[in-house]
Amino acid sequence: MKSLWRVLPLALCLAIPAMSEDGKKEEPKKTEATKDSDEVKKAISDGIAKLEEKSYSFTAKLDLEMGGSPMLNTEMKGAHKKPYTKMAMEMMGQAMEIYTNGKVTVQKNPQSGAWEKTETNMAGGFDPKQLEKVIKTATWDDKEAKVGSFVCRVAKATVDKKKVAKLLGQNGMGGQADISKSSLRFYIDKKDGKVRRMKLSMTMSMDMGGGGGGGGMELDVTMDQRLTYSSKVKVELPEEVKTLMEGGGGDEENKKDGEEDEEGDEK
Secondary structure (H helix, E strand, O other): OHHHHHOHHHHOOOOOOOOOOOOOOOOOOOOHHHHHHHHHHHHHHHHHHHHHHOOEEEEEEEEEEEOOEEEEEEEEEEEEEOOEEEEEEEEOOEEEEEEEOOOOEEEEOOOOOOEEEOOOOHHHHOOHHHHHHHEEEEEEOOOOEEEOOEEEEEEEEEEOHHHHHHHHHHOOOOOEEEEEEEEEEEEEEOOOOOEEEEEEEEEEEEEOOOOOOOOEEEEEEEEEEEEEEOOOOOOOOOHHHHHHOOOOOOOHHHHOOOOOOOOOOOO
């Protein structure tokens, strides 16, 4: 049970908006061999940048297997309106509710019902902006795909497995992770460049104790997230959450009425 709860930050890896405060982005060397890849990576980067500025709701399906045995199959729902993101899911029969402003993450304790700051810096450890940083190369798939009614180009990315393992360690997942397989895809709207879907699959062996002294297990994780953009999205923080975020407030934007929907009611 304890090991499964330590996997939760990974379950949230695609659900946090691009709001972490990072250093300067490393610029790859420009060569003919990387020109096409750089064009696709720029499309991914531009789409991720929109995640912070735009308001949207999302659903994310999570599948987790440990040692080849199904451990978790659930759906996360949430909403983002700068600077806040709300997430809700049911895990092992317990309802979970989480808020973040990109700097502080607050979760309701499913046993006590009390709001608590999380020990893991989920917003700074493994979010879409961080995923962008671990991409080595990216190419467009030959075929386009629809996400709802939106026609998208599919960007297939290869990742730096060592960098991903490092992010897992920063996220409280232990210090030893060996990633054997990974698949990362971004579905980019052809018309407006928005990210409509993100899908990450990984197979890894991990020492959940973090000390390299045994306790390793194989994990298969798939997160498939779809986003619906609308200026009507609101994220209202409970008073306890505002207090824990040291001052709260800042959600005046969420309280504005009469805003025009960016794209109408999307399905």
